[in-house]
Amino acid sequence: LERLKMVLAVLPDSKLIAELYKIRGNGRNDWPCEAMWNSFIASFLFEHPTTDALLRELRRNSQLRKLCGFQPKCKKQPDGAYKIYVAPSKSAYSNFLKNLMACQEELDRMFDALVEFMYENLEGFGEHLMADGKAIQSYATKLSESQKSGGRGEHDANWCKKTYTSSGENGEKKVKTVKWFGFRLHLIAEARYEMPVAFKVTKASNSERTENQNLLKTMKEEKPERIKKCEYMMEDKGYDGTDHITWLEQEGIKPIIDIRNCWKDGEETHRYQDTDLVYDYKGTVWYVNEAEERIKLAYKGYDKSTDSLRYGFKPQYQDNRIFRIKCEEDRRIFTPVARQSYKWKRLYNERSGIERMNGRIDRDYKFEKHTIRGLDKMRMFLTVSFIVYLGMAKAKIERGQKEHLCKLYA
Structure with missing residues (x-):
């Protein structure tokens, strides 16, 4: 509960709450939008895997209900008896999530405001960036054939097959193929602090390099100062390409990108x-x-x-x-930071931070095994996950703590 207080106190969510009330309009107002939003944030902090798990906790935990802002409701039943409701029903919460999906622009502004806070309050934030694509499997196993299935069917995901090639001890090539049905998270993050800076959610088949380049170009258009501050970009060999490297160097960013062997002549040198x-x-x-x-x-x-x-x-x-x-x-092959230098190897080792971030997304925020269906809903859940991620860090910074900022726990 103390962690929840910390996070709720620092989130810039006033405009979001106003938009939620605007969407609700003259509809039923049994449960305040503030309480619903606060409880949704709590579901991430307390690692509830589903809405049902959150609602069970709300019915059980009076302290959590009070902190979120829920007040008991007494309603008269058809038989004349009165029944007390202490937490929203599943259908009421589903309606809230539907309304929250319509507030994606406000959620994006909240995320960007928290990223801006990090740029202003953490020394050197944004100088070392890293990028990666993360597979997020759908809860479904195939596209729904029925349009009537609505939110219960999967209509947006698709299949992707990715091949990994590595070299064994004797130089022989090892090929590993991974196939999944679902979505892909394209993430740009700060390497030394392990915090998100920009992201995009797409179908699984979308190219990592193309979407990453689009994210960088959008950042240049909307936040050019962030591109100017970036000194190094760390990426794996999936992003290796002359056009991408040239673009980075033209923007004054030194590429630290693993290389693929594209020589077709078979020569070693x-x-x-x-x-x-x-x-x-x-x-x-x-x-x-x-x-x-x-x-x-x-x-x-x-x-x-x-x-x-x-x-x-x-x-x-x-x-x-x-x-x-x-x-x-x-x-x-020949980049401003030479591939054979100790500096290149030291900087490239920082890229392991994004693997740890991917692990937190799976483990702490429950995306390894989830029940989310649809691209819009997946985008909303990931945006709120990163808002909680950055909100916890902001709360720690305002308390004078500068270590372990990326961890979910205080």
């Missing part, structure tokens, strides 16, 4: 122009001497004036020559 240097698709560079021996070169830094990477011999060779490879040779 390519020669750099008309020189004695060769390189592989991962960006490792060698010098080939007169005896046709390859000597691995050490990375010496990025030369911004010529947009090139500097390489040289290791100390034991007693050779002070410096070689430059222009990034335009292949912008996927």
Whole structure:
């Protein structure tokens, strides 16, 4: 209950409540919109997997009802007897969720206001961003053939098949295929604080790279200062592509993106122009001497004036020559932060934060096993999940706490 008080006190929800009353209009007003909204927030904090579980807790827990704002209702029955209701019925709560889905724009504004709070109150927030796509399986297993099924049928989800390729200890390729029916969450998050910055929910088959690029372009149009503040973007090899990397570099963002082997000629190395240097698709560079021996070169830094990477011999060779490879040779391979540098590896390790965020979405917010159907409802539930995620962090910050901000628990 203390956690719920913390979160409710910091949420900028006044406009949302006003919109909910506007939608309700002259309809039944048995249960205040504030109480319904507060209880919905409580369902995320207390990890209730379904609406039924929340309603059972409300009927049992008088302290929770009081904190949310519910007052008992006494109604006369057809037989003349009186019955006391202490919590909403399932149908009343379903109507509330339907009205809340119509308030998606207000929910989006709440989410953005909380993200803006993080930019203003956390040092360096937004300098290191990371992106990933997350599969969210539908509660259903196929599209509903009947339009009469309404909210009980799945009419929006589709199938997606994703193939993962990795290399074994002996260099052999291992292929793993994952197939699911449902939706996909496209998420951009702050790497060091592990907090969401922007997201989009689509059908499962939508391209991760395309939707991620759309999110970044929208951010540039609506919040250009956030793009300007970003220094590094960490992503896995699914986002590897010349067009995406070029766009990031044009915006002053250094791409830290794992690479796919797109060489079709079967060669292990390519020669750099008309020189004695060769390189592989991962960006490792060698010098080939007169005896046709390859000597691995050490990375010496990025030369911004010529947009090139500097390489040289290791100390034991007693050779002070410096070689430059222009990034335009292949912008996927030669990025401003060299792939073979310790800095690249350190920054790419920060991307593991988004895997932890995905785990919290599944584990703490119950999306691993849910009963949500429909794209609009899925979007609404995920938006409120991130509002609770950021709301808990804001409450901790206002109390002077700067550690464990991304955890659901205080």
